[in-house]
Amino acid sequence: MMKIGILGNGQLGQMLADSIADHADIEVSLYDLRAHTDAALQSFLDTVDRVSYETENISADIVAQLEPHADKLYPGIEALKTFQNRLTEKRALRAAGIATAEFWAVNSLDDVHTAIEQLGLPLVLKTTTEGYDGKGQFVIKQAEQAEQAWQTIGHRELIAEAFVTFERETSVIASRDQDGNVVVWPMTENVHHEGILRYSLYPAPALTEAKQAQAEQYIRQLADSLNYVGTITLELFDTERGLIANEVAPRVHNSGHWSIEGARSSQFRNHMLAISGQPLGSTAPLFASVAMLNVIGTEEPAKAAQQQPEAHLHSYGKEARPGRKLGHITVTATSNSQRDACIEQLIDVLPEHIWPPR
Template sequence: MKVGILGNGQLGQMLSDSIKDLADIEVSLYDLRAHNDADLAAFVANVDVVSYETENIPAAIVDQLEGIADKLYPSLTALKTFQNRLLEKNALRAAGIDTADFCAVNSLDDLKQAINTLGLPIVLKTTTEGYDGKGQYVLRAPTDAEPAWISIGNRELIAEAFVPFLRETSVIASRDRQGNMVVWPMTENIHHEGILRYSLYPAVGLSNEKAAQAERYIRQLADSLDYVGTITLELFETEKGLVANEVAPRVHNSGHWSIEGADTSQFRNHMLAITGRDLGATRARHNAIAMLNVISDEEPAVAAENIANAFRHSYGKEARPARKLGHVTVVADDEAQRDATITQLGALIPAGVWPPKH
């Protein structure tokens, strides 16, 4: 079977690498940055199944995918839904999942009305594109409205009420063509300046009730869209329960730990799902695991090569500020061993971000 992945960044490469042992699957990656219509038409015509490493696909390319919707996984409906934060929020609500209150914003007057409706603080976001903190603005006073609109306005936006959360978590699942689903253990995710810096398993102190709520939510969402592939639901943990933040219709940074840390990685199960294979188990192989992102500079990650329970992944990218250049996975027998290893790799984490504050 021939599989085509739209996108040849680190996620596309890890998807391809995850099934190198399966000789009957051939994977090709399409460079979205070098797109032209003729090349894309030839690419999709030459494969049996098409998937994508990112939902941030230009509208012109999405339009071209209409003709191959029957072999696109996740579906065109899922792609279009999760490309737009307003559509995403409505899909979450329709699936019975709690979200922050929100308003559409298309003008400065709309933004001022959103402040009146939602109260302050609010988070203003572009409805499309924007990741790792880009395309966002936090408003804390009414006088922030005009600078916020000048900064990211003059396009469709969404204003979201601020959620008073204890921490950020994520739940990741894969769903096959028959509707069978597997779910990975949840992680706690620590961000700095809008970028994920590290993820921890287990999410310490997460109640059985909240874990069950997260699994119920992601099943409801995937089933509502007849989703096929790996899907990620980012969640705020609050005193009362979990509130959905955002959805990624793909493998996700917070699940990179699964390569060394789980029976089956998020990447492999995505490929198994879209090619009609049975999904693999998602049990954690170790009692404690961490994933540390390598941001801006790869030099601090070199130390991982001399640590037995650390695994370095380099994406082969040119260094620049705030760019994800790779990640390091730490596996351990217990949290104390994991945390000691993270401390050894402390140069990867900005001052004051380790250990987590809870």
Template sequence: MRIGILGGGQLGRMLALAGYPLGLHFRGLDPAPEAPLGHVAELLVASYDDRLALEQFATGLDYVTYEFENVPGTTAEFLATRLPVLPPPVALFRAQDRLEEKQLFESCGIPVPRYAPISSPEDFGPAIETVPFPAVLKTRRFGYDGHGQKRVRQPAELPRAWEELGRVSCLLEEFVPFDYEVSLLGARSRTGEIAFYPLVENRHTEGILALSRAPAPRANRTLQEQAERSVAALLEELSYVGILAVEFFVVGETLLANEMAPRVHNSGHWTIEGAETSQFEQHLRAILGWPLGSTAMRGYAAMINLLGSLPPIESLLAIPNVHVHLYGKTPRPRRKLGHVTIRAESPEERDELVRLVLSIVEFPQPVTI
């Protein structure tokens, strides 16, 4: 069985590494010749809208998936006329536009922060009436890792923020004074089988994920069930196949959906060692219609991203129960170069190891627990 991956980043690389033991073969497509997947699998270097290259890419593949949510939806649709593209391209379209994403959440009965679309100065007035301040202005498309966002403390700042984001279609969102942020990863198989991982608590540094702890230390059964209901509704609504990640703000006992990613997700990297089945294997099982694997945890886990530069590998490997994952990327400020997983027998032991790793790893803004 040969699987094509749109995008050749670390997510694609880890999909391939999870799939080889299952007897699968992989081919990636990425415009960058140095894409991390290329070190461990066949990589076709081409633009996502090069139709000739897409034909070549599709030849001999059984399935196509994607690891990068800014793959043009039209690329996924074009390939879907030739072979199964999973998750379904509709999920890609919804996730690529913050307005459509919000509307999808609402149609599934999932609470979201108050918001209003802004595509011209005429929208300022109605938006100011709908959305309380402070607020955040976000571009509707191509936002990631804190890019395409501006804080707007009061209505008067709105025109300037919109200018700075390039006068593109945006969404004004209330700034939710959340207690903390969590994410839930759900999987739905082609057979309709569904499975969820435990809620994960995420910490960011300058908008980039820095730390995930699983299970989320402060989340209870009620939150887990609330999150599972929301993600289940999305999975069914989209006839989704694969891993779907949804980020939520926790406000008291309520979850507000922030955004979704129709792919394996950085906040699920801990599953490689920390869960009985990794998100990468689960994604492949789902696509192939194979039985989903157990999502039970192996003790307690955490994931810490290695951003911008790498500490000496020996300093990480010397810590027991720390597992190193490097992506083979050239260092560059803020870039995700790798991650470490921590696995422990208790939440206290995990958090102690987290503090130890945080003392070695450098972040744009320090992260503490």
């Protein structure tokens, strides 16, 4: 019996555990990071054979406690530390031969002014750690906003990124095993609202074979450069000049939830297979067209999914509050038109004016 421990017991941790429930030789335990104590974590680490995590936003003291157990941590310590920080992330992307926006390290108000001079306007100022779903970001459109930006999210390490003019946002997700084998899911187009992912579409409309190949090459290069084991996500801007990396998630990702019903092996299952040393499953889609819609703030509109045979509702069992991800709906269909007709029946799940995508 192999015992796998997951740091984090939110929806991602639960879906990781569920994905491998049919394997009688694997036992999964979830560790509640919100109730962390050093003693509790040490006891947890001592009782598992492999350790993984549902989020890279793990405090430095926990990372330090993981160091002596690095031989059973997947993805490894190097990947975790690299992608906890947007500066080291950008440098790792560049080192792996992946295009990114121009960027500048910021540690003071003077640095903000220098970044404006070096990168031009507009630019995006971000905290280097802990920001997600649009948090910890400030778009500077005029030089006069420099002090406001520093007062709002500064007084800590930041990164300034040149603004990228893009046609849409996409992501590519892959799993890499301990022998270096890599499988890649088809790309999705991702539509955000107020910094939060609202829905993902497969196939990404009008995606060229060249850009799919470029994304696959990028994510393979990145995973290989870090000897990565597990599922990894690369968010990409689709631009006239090709794909430009935005951010990396060293884990399963919201935009890949469609793979639970929509692919032969989900991003969750392949993550667990990779870290347990088993062969990876096929990432081939099971349907011609799939969508994933996030349920945000309230679950009431999501009840309409129960009347749609193409819709699969996943509730995370969380208390409702504005901006919180409470669940998701996967729509599986034989064509884009069938998928889109189903989404029209679920339209109250989405904010106004973001459907159709373009």
